[in-house]
Amino acid sequence: MFTRLSRGVSSYLSGVVQSTVSSLLDASCIELDPSDLNSLLPTPMGRLAAHYYLSHLTMHLFVQKLTPAADLELILNILAHAHEFAELPVRHNEDNANEQLSRELPLEAVGSWDSAHTKAHLLLQVHFTRLTHILPVCDYVTDTKLVLDQAPRIVQSTRLVAFLVIKHTRC
Numbered sequence: 001m002f003t004r005l006s007r008g009v010s011s012y013l014s015g016v017v018q019s020t021v022s023s024l025l026d027a028s029c030i031e032l033d034p035s036d037l038n039s040l041l042p043t044p045m046g047r048l049a050a051h052y053y054l055s056h057l058t059m060h061l062f063v064q065k066l067t068p069a070a071d072l073e074l075i076l077n078i079l080a081h082a083h084e085f086a087e088l089p090v091r092h093n094e095d096n097a098n099e100q101l102s103r104e105l106p107l108e109a110v111g112s113w114d115s116a117h118t119k120a121h122l123l124l125q126v127h128f129t130r131l132t133h134i135l136p137v138c139d140y141v142t143d144t145k146l147v148l149d150q151a152p153r154i155v156q157s158t159r160l161v162a163f164l165v166i167k168h169t170r171c
Contacts, residue, residue, distance in 0.1 A: 024046070027056040027060035028046075028060065028063045045062075055084065058154070062078065076107060076124060080121035080124060085116055086117070087116065089143065094113075094139075098122055101140075104134045107121075109125075
């Protein structure tokens with residue numbers, strides 16, 4: 001019985017490792033070592049994710065969406081969709097407040113009004129345009145602070161990923 005249990009645990013752990021490695025490969029955070037195919041190496045994206053404590057999902061988003069032709073609107077949209085903003089609270093009936101808030105801002109928010117990423121997009125716009133007086137309730141002030149606490153490392157990593165994308169495009 002112990003052997004069967006041990007094989008089950010081993011099989012489960014092998015599956016977890018395999019899916020994790022697959023996710024990290026897809027996100028361009030690791031690569032196979034060409035000299036030893038049983039070893040993995042961090043990529044520049046993986047190093048950036050580790051340095052800035054970012055999810056591999058965020059790095060995958062940056063690699064997929066950032067282009068040399070990206071404009072301010074696209075970059076703000078990419079920033080707002082970083083995985084780190086997924087847990088931003090969207091309270092009951094805030095979807096209505098988000099929709100109303102979006103009418104006061106210069107850039108159109110992409111996504112549903114009850115999405116944490118849409119709310120992050122709106123709060124970043126409020127901060128950048130210095131229109132904090134239009135925030136509908138005091139919870140939005142607190143939420144803006146949550147977004148701004150995360151923003152510096154996300155923006156810095158976005159800048160570096162954009163540099164790598166442009167460098168790779170030119171080579």
